[in-house]
Amino acid sequence: ADACTLSWHLPLEDGGSSITNYIVEKCDVSRGDWITAVPSVTKTSCRVGKLIPGQEYIFRVRAENRFGISEPITSDRMIPKFPFDVPSPPKNAHVTKINKDCIFVAWDRPDNDGGSPITGYVIERKERNSLLWVKANDTAVRTTEYPCAGLIEGLEYTFRIFALNRAGSSKPSKPTEFVTARTPVD
Numbered sequence: 276a277d278a279c280t281l282s283w284h285l286p287l288e289d290g291g292s293s294i295t296n297y298i299v300e301k302c303d304v305s306r307g308d309w310i311t312a313v314p315s316v317t318k319t320s321c322r323v324g325k326l327i328p329g330q331e332y333i334f335r336v337r338a339e340n341r342f343g344i345s346e347p348i349t350s351d352r353m354i355p356k357f358p359f360d361v362p363s364p365p366k367n368a369h370v371t372k373i374n375k376d377c378i379f380v381a382w383d384r385p386d387n388d389g390g391s392p393i394t395g396y397v398i399e400r401k402e403r404n405s406l407l408w409v410k411a412n413d414t415a416v417r418t419t420e421y422p423c424a425g426l427i428e429g430l431e432y433t434f435r436i437f438a439l440n441r442a443g444s445s446k447p448s449k450p451t452e453f454v455t456a457r458t459p460v461d
Contacts, residue, residue, distance in 0.1 A: 325370045
């Protein structure tokens with residue numbers, strides 16, 4: 276959510292002249308500076324864009340007439356976020372097929388999509404002797420199986436999966452058991 280809608284009441288006093296418009300300003304609390312968000316609004320509501328999700332904001336509104344600009348009314352602090360959450364983690368991550376340089380990983384969809392459809396999955400792999408998880412796919416995978424290629428024969432790997440929706444990424448699935456990249460033996 277990179278925008279919000281503000282609304283306010285008409286002032287009790289117009290200062291002896293009709294209100295021509297309102298000026299809306301926003302303040303990113305972490306920076307502390309006020310900037311004009313909407314320079315001229317004729318109604319008592321407006322949409323404010325260019326917000327950063329997760330950042331805290333305060334808004335203020337001033338009325339303007341032919342004599343000048345009023346003192347502001349100031350909003351409470353707010354944090355823009357989507358009206359839905361990230362998904363729960365994918366379940367049951369497991370290895371389905373092993374080759375010397377490619378291991379197939381599969382998983383089940385999360386229990387909860389967070390209120391927004393799952394747009395794909397990210398797969399990460401880790402070698403047994405490494406602390407580092409490495410992305411296995413460049414673009415989001417739409418299916419619930421993925422061939423993790425480019426592996427080194429003889430090394431042991433584990434895999435974990437993240438589900439994606441418009442709000443972002445889930446926590447990771449439980450990792451698979453470690454498996455060794457090797458030529459399958461019948």
